[in-house]
Amino acid sequence: MNTSSVRLTEGAKAPSVSGSDTMPILEMRHVSKSFGGVKALRDVDFSILHGEIHGLVGENGAGKSTMMKIIAGVHAGFEGEMLVSGQPVHFRSARDALAAGIGMVHQELSVIPDLSVAENVFLGHQPVTSTGVIDWRRMNDMAREQIASLGLNIDPTTRMGSLPVGLQQLVELSRVLFSGAKLIILDEPTSALSPPEIERLFTVLRRLRDDGRSIVFISHFLDDVLAIADRVTVFRNGEKVITEHAAKLTKDSVISHMIGRGSANMHMGESADLAADDSKPIVLSVQQASDGVMLHDVSLTLRKGEISGVYGFMGCGLIELARTLFGKNALKSGTLMIDGQSIRFASTSAARQAGIAYVPENRKMMLFRTEPVFKNVSIAILDRIHSILLKTGREREISETHIKDLQIRPPRTDIALGNLSGGNQQKVALAKWLTHLPQVLILSEPTRGMDVGAKEDVIRIVKALRDRGVAIVVLSTEPETILTLADRVTVMKKGMVVKEFTTGHIDKSDLLAAA
Amino acid sequence: MTLADSTKSPKSGLKQFLSDQMRNIAPIFTLIILVLFFAVQSPVFFSVDNLLNILSNASITGIIAVGLTFVILTGEIDLSVAALANAIGITMAFFTIQPDYVNIATIPLPGVICIILTIASAVALGAVTAFGVTKIGIPSFIMTLAMMQIANGVSALLVRGQIAYIFPDFITLLGAGKIFGLRWSIIVCSLLLLFAHLVLTYTRFGRYVFMVGGNREAAEYSGVNVKMIIGAVMVISAACSGLAGMLGVAYFGSAQQNGFDDFLLTAISAVVVGGTSLFGGRGGIGNTIIGLLVLGVLNNGLDLIQIDSFLKILIRGLILLAALVINVYAQKLKEGTAEG
Ligand SMILES: Nc1ncnc2c1ncn2[C@@H]1O[C@H](COP(=O)(O)OP(=O)(O)OP(=O)(O)O)[C@@H](O)[C@H]1O
Numbered sequence: 031m032n033t034s035s036v037r038l039t040e041g042a043k044a045p046s047v048s049g050s051d052t053m054p055i056l057e058m059r060h061v062s063k064s065f066g067g068v069k070a071l072r073d074v075d076f077s078i079l080h081g082e083i084h085g086l087v088g089e090n091g092a093g094k095s096t097m098m099k100i101i102a103g104v105h106a107g108f109e110g111e112m113l114v115s116g117q118p119v120h121f122r123s124a125r126d127a128l129a130a131g132i133g134m135v136h137q138e139l140s141v142i143p144d145l146s147v148a149e150n151v152f153l154g155h156q157p158v159t160s161t162g163v164i165d166w167r168r169m170n171d172m173a174r175e176q177i178a179s180l181g182l183n184i185d186p187t188t189r190m191g192s193l194p195v196g197l198q199q200l201v202e203l204s205r206v207l208f209s210g211a212k213l214i215i216l217d218e219p220t221s222a223l224s225p226p227e228i229e230r231l232f233t234v235l236r237r238l239r240d241d242g243r244s245i246v247f248i249s250h251f252l253d254d255v256l257a258i259a260d261r262v263t264v265f266r267n268g269e270k271v272i273t274e275h276a277a278k279l280t281k282d283s284v285i286s287h288m289i290g291r292g293s294a295n296m297h298m299g300e301s302a303d304l305a306a307d308d309s310k311p312i313v314l315s316v317q318q319a320s321d322g323v324m325l326h327d328v329s330l331t332l333r334k335g336e337i338s339g340v341y342g343f344m345g346c347g348l349i350e351l352a353r354t355l356f357g358k359n360a361l362k363s364g365t366l367m368i369d370g371q372s373i374r375f376a377s378t379s380a381a382r383q384a385g386i387a388y389v390p391e392n393r394k395m396m397l398f399r400t401e402p403v404f405k406n407v408s409i410a411i412l413d414r415i416h417s418i419l420l421k422t423g424r425e426r427e428i429s430e431t432h433i434k435d436l437q438i439r440p441p442r443t444d445i446a447l448g449n450l451s452g453g454n455q456q457k458v459a460l461a462k463w464l465t466h467l468p469q470v471l472i473l474s475e476p477t478r479g480m481d482v483g484a485k486e487d488v489i490r491i492v493k494a495l496r497d498r499g500v501a502i503v504v505l506s507t508e509p510e511t512i513l514t515l516a517d518r519v520t521v522m523k524k525g526m527v528v529k530e531f532t533t534g535h536i537d538k539s540d541l542l543a544a545a
Numbered sequence: 546m547t548l549a550d551s552t553k554s555p556k557s558g559l560k561q562f563l564s565d566q567m568r569n570i571a572p573i574f575t576l577i578i579l580v581l582f583f584a585v586q587s588p589v590f591f592s593v594d595n596l597l598n599i600l601s602n603a604s605i606t607g608i609i610a611v612g613l614t615f616v617i618l619t620g621e622i623d624l625s626v627a628a629l630a631n632a633i634g635i636t637m638a639f640f641t642i643q644p645d646y647v648n649i650a651t652i653p654l655p656g657v658i659c660i661i662l663t664i665a666s667a668v669a670l671g672a673v674t675a676f677g678v679t680k681i682g683i684p685s686f687i688m689t690l691a692m693m694q695i696a697n698g699v700s701a702l703l704v705r706g707q708i709a710y711i712f713p714d715f716i717t718l719l720g721a722g723k724i725f726g727l728r729w730s731i732i733v734c735s736l737l738l739l740f741a742h743l744v745l746t747y748t749r750f751g752r753y754v755f756m757v758g759g760n761r762e763a764a765e766y767s768g769v770n771v772k773m774i775i776g777a778v779m780v781i782s783a784a785c786s787g788l789a790g791m792l793g794v795a796y797f798g799s800a801q802q803n804g805f806d807d808f809l810l811t812a813i814s815a816v817v818v819g820g821t822s823l824f825g826g827r828g829g830i831g832n833t834i835i836g837l838l839v840l841g842v843l844n845n846g847l848d849l850i851q852i853d854s855f856l857k858i859l860i861r862g863l864i865l866l867a868a869l870v871i872n873v874y875a876q877k878l879k880e881g882t883a884e885g
């Protein structure tokens with residue numbers, strides 16, 4: 031969705047591309063899978079041809095990741111058959127699948143922050159010298175080369191954890207892309223990437239396809255899917271709705287297959303008419319803020335009942351700005367004022383008590399995967415609902431309301447959070463701040479990883495919060511998100527504010543040009 | 546919930562349940578096996594006297610293990626517990642009149658003041674650890690190692706190789722006295738376990754302890770004061786160790802250098818063998834109780850069946866290793882089934 035302006039539209043490949051190879055590289059027959067009482071997949075047939083890019087789309091919780099995890103050997107137990115190059119196989123682990131030439135990049139980042147970039151790229155199969163020692167020089171050189179082909183210039187000896195999420199995602203991608211796998215599965219690989227990076231990734235994917243590899247590409251960015259994929263499969267509610275050549279599909283037809291009805295009311299913004307209102311009272315402002323690392327002289331004003339959008343490419347300082355506002359990173363110089371009072375947060379809990387709420391871009395940072403949903407929702411408001419003793423019943427009630435409001439599925443409060451699909455987890459992260467309205471809400475990439483319907487839900491909720499007087503800042507690398515939500519827009523580049531839009535008509539190209 | 550819903554695919558439901566509960570089932574299973582084994586091997590094992598004996602031997606360790614459970618639940622560790630217990634026991638002796646033949650330069654104080662002052666020193670030492678870990682940012686593993694050495698130093702300076710025998714009457718009663726044939730130390734330990742369980746399960750603080758251990762970053766991004774929680778558990782641990790030290794010296798009847806040497810390993814073992822996750826966030830007092838019983842039964846039983854005393858040391862080590870393997874394995878299982 032966010033790349034239509036920078037994409038080469040070479041879209042449809044005729045089916046003849048795989049000419050001689052009529053046999054699919056992978057065939058799934060009558061696959062069903064359930065978790066406890068939840069049916070994640072019902073009798074699904076699914077196949078991938080040699081040398082094709084296969085797009086897979088569907089709403090949050092439709093079963094996309096589940097199907098891919100079965101293929102990649104993560105879920106060993108399922109009903110149905112799996113054939114690789116016509117041979118029935120049964121993988122007992124991801125290692126088995128890898129040995130059979132199937133590699134997967136998971137939706138959740140799975141890098142090891144304390145290892146170097148090169149070590150992450152070669153995790154488990156480091157090149158060794160003739161004496162069996164790890165060949166660091168060769169490993170670093172190869173890593174540098176691979177990352178460079180994705181257009182990055184990263185020192186392979188950098189610690190992984192010190193890179194921004196988007197770069198980590200690219201490094202993880204390169205691990206699988208260059209592993210030599212015949213079938214490469216990418217589960218929402220572009221969620222943290224900027225348009226130029228996506229474009230480079232697509233170039234690499236096309237090259238791999240032309241080498242005869244097969245690629246499964248899962249994304250909620252339907253424009254991207256239609257542009258890169260040869261064929262597209264749509265899942266709905268654990269069932270396969272259709273597999274079709276991308277050339278024969280349009281965004282609207284895909285959406286209606288996804289949600290099972292027309293898509294008349296889908297409107298993610300390609301442009302916006304801004305209406306900043308300087309008469310609204312200022313709730314929070316930062317002046318000339320620097321953190322000594324990334325941010326330089328950033329000034330930003332948040333007003334009551336207004337949504338400020340902050341747009342920029344990945345690595346431009348959005349994340350650092352959000353962390354600074356929430357008291358996670360310290361301010362080196364500059365002032366932070368709330369209601370006219372200058373303030374410095376010693377901890378995130380001080381920021382929360384001052385009425386600031388934060389939803390970070392990365393779910394893992396925000397959620398307790400092994401804890402039930404209701405504990406995830408209540409953690410930020412425990413001190414409001416309990417003084418000393420816990421009232422679990424109250425916590426469940428509150429969670430239930432949010433589950434209904436946000437249409438979180440499955441609608442259960444005591445299922446472990448890790449068992450929800452990616453998009454539903456994201457909704458829980460938002461839910462935890464909705465019970466007691468904060469004064470200021472900081473949303474980092476609020477729609478990342480969400481399907482069209484869920485995005486609409488989030489947009490509706492955020493706007494409702496604004497109308498109830500919350501001062502909101504949305505930081506995003508997706509121009510649509512900014513354009514759909516923001517009343518005023520600040521554009522950042524290299525840690526500095528480079529442009530502000532307050533009134534008038536702007537569209538995507540204005541944002542891209544400014545950043 | 547998991548079980549009730551799994552009627553359609555009993556296998557996967559049961560598997561999920563077992564992997565969720567692995568850390569609770571394994572220790573209980575171990576306990577049952579040990580009890581059966583020793584009951585068959587030794588006729589006296591199941592006598593009331595012997596069972597009470599097991600409990601009273603476990604009681605001092607139990608008090609230390611309570612504090613340690615809090616610490617380990619947050620994903621931290623406290624290696625200073627035993628040294629601290631000893632230093633505090635000695636401090637108490639230092640504030641009490643000793644017989645003439647004990648050559649220690651004591652500062653005798655009235656019993657009540659002595660007790661208050663001693664507890665305050667335990668809390669103060671805990672506060673130093675808390676400061677080092679949260680404000681300075683020293684990993685708890687290293688910080689408490691330093692505190693262990695400091696506490697040993699305090700002990701050495703105060704007793705100078707001597708042995709003290711006299712403690713405030715009230716403490717002597719709690720540490721060595723009995724009521725209706727039951728040792729007070731068992732009662733104190735049980736009450737403390739119960740209280741800690743209630744705190745961990747039913748209070749806001751308890752929830753924070755689990756959540757900080759479950760995912761520290763997420764707790765921080767939810768606006769939980771993570772440093773305060775970690776500081777608090779370090780202080781709680783020191784206070785528990787201090788209490789154990791006071792009752793412990795009374796229990797042994799003497800305070801001296803190295804009096805608590807065995808207790809570090811036993812207390813950590815009890816918590817870990819019981820199934821509380823070394824990574825934090827899982828487990829609790831229930832687990833610690835089972836862990837205490839497993840170790841108590843093991844030590845007692847090995848004595849009863851008259852096994853080579855050198856072999857005993859090795860067996861304890863092997864049991865701890867097995868517990869560690871299960872602990873880490875249970876964590877992996879749990880994370881595996883909650884894969885998003
Ligand atoms: N390990 C698990 N345990 C229990 N339920 C699970 C588990 N994994 C997935 N589910 C459930 O299976 C369904 C399908 O989830 P899946 O992750 O495949 O969705 P998805 O299509 O990838 O969605 P998203 O776009 O949000 O990532 C959801 O209802 C989810 O809650």
Ligand SMILES: [Mg+2]
Nearest residue numbers: 095137451452
């Ligand atoms: Mg998914």
